[in-house]
Amino acid sequence: MNKPQKKSDDVRQFILENVEDHPGGITALAAGRFAITRQAAHKHVQKLVYDDLLIPHGATRDRTYDLKPLVDFSLELPLAGLEEDKVWRQHVRPLMDGLPVNVLGICQYGFTEMVNNALDHSGGTTLTIKVKRTYKFVELWIVDDGVGIFAKIQKELDLDDALHAILELSKGKLTTDPIHHTGEGVFFTSRTFDEFAMLSGKLCFTHLHDKDWLLGDTQELTKGTGIRLRISPKTERTTQQVFDLYTTDLDHSFSKTIIPVFLATYGDENLISRSQAKRLLARFEKFKEIVLDFSKVDTIGQAFADEIFRVFRAQNPAIHLVAMNASEQVQKMIARTMAETMP
Numbered sequence: 001m002n003k004p005q006k007k008s009d010d011v012r013q014f015i016l017e018n019v020e021d022h023p024g025g026i027t028a029l030a031a032g033r034f035a036i037t038r039q040a041a042h043k044h045v046q047k048l049v050y051d052d053l054l055i056p057h058g059a060t061r062d063r064t065y066d067l068k069p070l071v072d073f074s075l076e077l078p079l080a081g082l083e084e085d086k087v088w089r090q091h092v093r094p095l096m097d098g099l100p101v102n103v104l105g106i107c108q109y110g111f112t113e114m115v116n117n118a119l120d121h122s123g124g125t126t127l128t129i130k131v132k133r134t135y136k137f138v139e140l141w142i143v144d145d146g147v148g149i150f151a152k153i154q155k156e157l158d159l160d161d162a163l164h165a166i167l168e169l170s171k172g173k174l175t176t177d178p179i180h181h182t183g184e185g186v187f188f189t190s191r192t193f194d195e196f197a198m199l200s201g202k203l204c205f206t207h208l209h210d211k212d213w214l215l216g217d218t219q220e221l222t223k224g225t226g227i228r229l230r231i232s233p234k235t236e237r238t239t240q241q242v243f244d245l246y247t248t249d250l251d252h253s254f255s256k257t258i259i260p261v262f263l264a265t266y267g268d269e270n271l272i273s274r275s276q277a278k279r280l281l282a283r284f285e286k287f288k289e290i291v292l293d294f295s296k297v298d299t300i301g302q303a304f305a306d307e308i309f310r311v312f313r314a315q316n317p318a319i320h321l322v323a324m325n326a327s328e329q330v331q332k333m334i335a336r337t338m339a340e341t342m343p
Contacts, residue, residue: 067134084115113185122146262296272301
């Protein structure tokens with residue numbers, strides 16, 4: 001490939017990968033990134049419109065651009081008698097042609113796990129599935145009209161509220177039907193996709209792969225549960241790689257978890273009490289290694305740290321606790337607490 005063609009391909013790929021975040025300024029962004037004129041960048045944008053990869057909106061001066069869907073599919077199905085593998089095979093798999101094997105495997109795993117959850121736990125009557133594909137992403141929606149996952153977990157496990165349910169859900173190995181389910185589906189699905197979002201009631205719980213956990217309000221879904229799964233068709237990740245991150249070398253069991261500590265907070269409160277620590281520590285005994293992610297937690301109190309890093313460690317010496325993304329204050333409090341356990 002000659003250099004001019006290579007540069008043209010690079011410019012257009014840049015536009016496709018960044019237009020979603022810069023719909024009204026992609027021309028200027030591309031011009032600055034590749035040191036070309038706005039007119040030259042605009043020609044690349046127009047070529048992508050001509051090639052049916054971008055959709056223009058609005059008048060010339062205020063024009064914005066979107067990625068054109070390669071697939072935009074939606075279907076409503078009765079939950080009664082549904083089988084997740086047949087839904088995948090009959091309605092979703094035919095829309096996935098051309099995807100790499102690893103991406104196809106992730107989509108099949110996450111989709112069928114979330115449909116199975118709706119079948120067994122939602123208590124609803126209807127399932128809506130949606131598939132959207134563009135140059136940049138594959139997006140799957142699984143929406144039921146049941147009781148709502150956070151409300152159900154809260155009720156079945158007698159938890160404080162929906163926020164407490166989300167904290168427990170983030171740990172993994174959580175199920176309201178332990179005879180038929182291991183509680184691994186949501187945990188691993190949320191970590192195999194680039195973006196995982198769970199909407200129920202007025203809450204949206206989101207995980208961005210290897211980046212962040214987000215918790216916010218939403219008005220999009222006030223009944224049932226909605227799951228949104230999104231992944232890049234260019235990812236090299238595999239389901240097996242993700243499974244291996246959380247399993248032991250000896251028995252290949254699900255034995256490691258990473259928990260976002262900020263989910264133990266309410267509003268703008270600080271993590272200072274033993275009761276807060278005990279809420280966080282619930283079900284830790286199910287794991288051999290627990291990584292506590294202190295992102296978004298600026299400070300912790302002595303009692304909170306003591307309950308976790310002295311009391312719990314002393315009572316559970318076989319469980320390995322690790323702290324990550326801790327602020328300077330959090331690190332000092334943990335170090336102080338652990339020093340008190342030294343002989």
